[in-house]
Amino acid sequence: MARYTGPKSKISRKYGEPILGPSKALKNKNYPPGQHGKNKRKKSSEYAVQLAEKQKAKYLYGVLERQFRKTFHIASRKSGVTGANLLKLLEARLDNTVYRLGIAPTRRAARQLVSHKHIQVNGEVVNVPSYSLRPGDVISVRERSKSLEAITKSLSGRLNKFAWLEWNSADMEGKFINFPEREEIPENIKEQLIVELYSK
Secondary structure (H helix, E strand, O other), rough: OOOOOOOOOHHHHOOOOOOOOOOOOOHOOOOOOOOOOOOOOOOHHHHHHHHHHHHHHHHOOOOOHHHHHHHHHHHHHOOHHHHHHHHHHHOOOOOOOOHHHHHOOHHHHHHHHOOOOOEEEEOOOOOOOOEEOOOOOOEEOOOOHOOOOHHHHHHHOOOOOOEEEEEEEOOOOOEEEOEEEEHHHOOOOHHHHHHHHOOO
């Protein structure tokens, strides 16, 4: 897989946010990585700002360039605001929803659970992390996987609740009610910059 497997703290320091999870490095070294990190020029070009926002979104949702571009084109063909549509489609990915439901502690862990066939959609095993959910779809943990320590541990610490998702802890299943509105998505992404970048 051509996914980023390097230090998570490096990405967090690059964008000044805990992109791939909590990072102590952000407190200890609150400047970009690399030998010129401390002396990096403050002013960035318009293109650099737009590109950084797109890269941030890609790292956050764990999507490669080709897939991200394809998702953007689908979003641009839908009615409504393109940037908001893009985030809605990214949120509707199966790996992201597994993470949002609390079945996995991170999106990376959620992707692994899906790939290893621990997750079902409407009673059928789906092992494609990018699978796009539709309103009404039921996401559940496979019967033989319900006792997995990684899943039970993650669910025991489940805190966040999202308006577009329902969770039934007794059956270990959740429901994708509808696509979230932009204001409901907590990610710090300036989607308009991504739209401007792809519009060039």
